Amino acid sequence: MNDSNLRERLLAAETVTPSLKERYEKELKTMTEQPLSNKNRIWHYVVSVVGAVICIHFVVIFFIAPDELPLLARLLFLVGAAGSAVWAVICFRMARRGSMNLKRDPDIMIGSIWGMVVFSTVVSLMLGMQMEPAAGGRMIAYATVFLIMGALFMIQRMIERTELKLREKLLELELQISEMKEKI
Numbered sequence: 517m518n519d520s521n522l523r524e525r526l527l528a529a530e531t532v533t534p535s536l537k538e539r540y541e542k543e544l545k546t547m548t549e550q551p552l553s554n555k556n557r558i559w560h561y562v563v564s565v566v567g568a569v570i571c572i573h574f575v576v577i578f579f580i581a582p583d584e585l586p587l588l589a590r591l592l593f594l595v596g597a598a599g600s601a602v603w604a605v606i607c608f609r610m611a612r613r614g615s616m617n618l619k620r621d622p623d624i625m626i627g628s629i630w631g632m633v634v635f636s637t638v639v640s641l642m643l644g645m646q647m648e649p650a651a652g653g654r655m656i657a658y659a660t661v662f663l664i665m666g667a668l669f670m671i672q673r674m675i676e677r678t679e680l681k682l683r684e685k686l687l688e689l690e691l692q693i694s695e696m697k698e699k700i
Contacts, residue, residue: 567604
């Protein structure tokens, strides 16, 4: 018997009462929604304004950059503008909502960082290969450092997400045990 067949049979045998489901949803919301203090809300509004200003700044630099700047290097400004815009929007939404959704918001933030870092690293490698060896080597080394830093953010988020999933499953088991105890 395979694991998915056993899983399906166990799920079919499980009964979920409305009270259990309600308690589970309430506890899950408490666990996944982190309320922001007034200080943190103000901070998120400030970050969203700064992100919007940086986004505009990068777009302006893209258009006024000297003609001798390679197109690939110009694209880095657009990537920075996109990342700044994502952070501005997500921070504004969190501040307006007054809470951080621990399942979704950090994934968007870290995903935008990772996307910017990977794209910037690839562009830096391409540009570094076109330069003289000393300058190109430095550019590639700097890009690698940023790639490692971005990877550390990604790994940290994976650990946090795994912890959250584990806590969610433990909560589910705890509520099922308490319901079984009530039935007995």
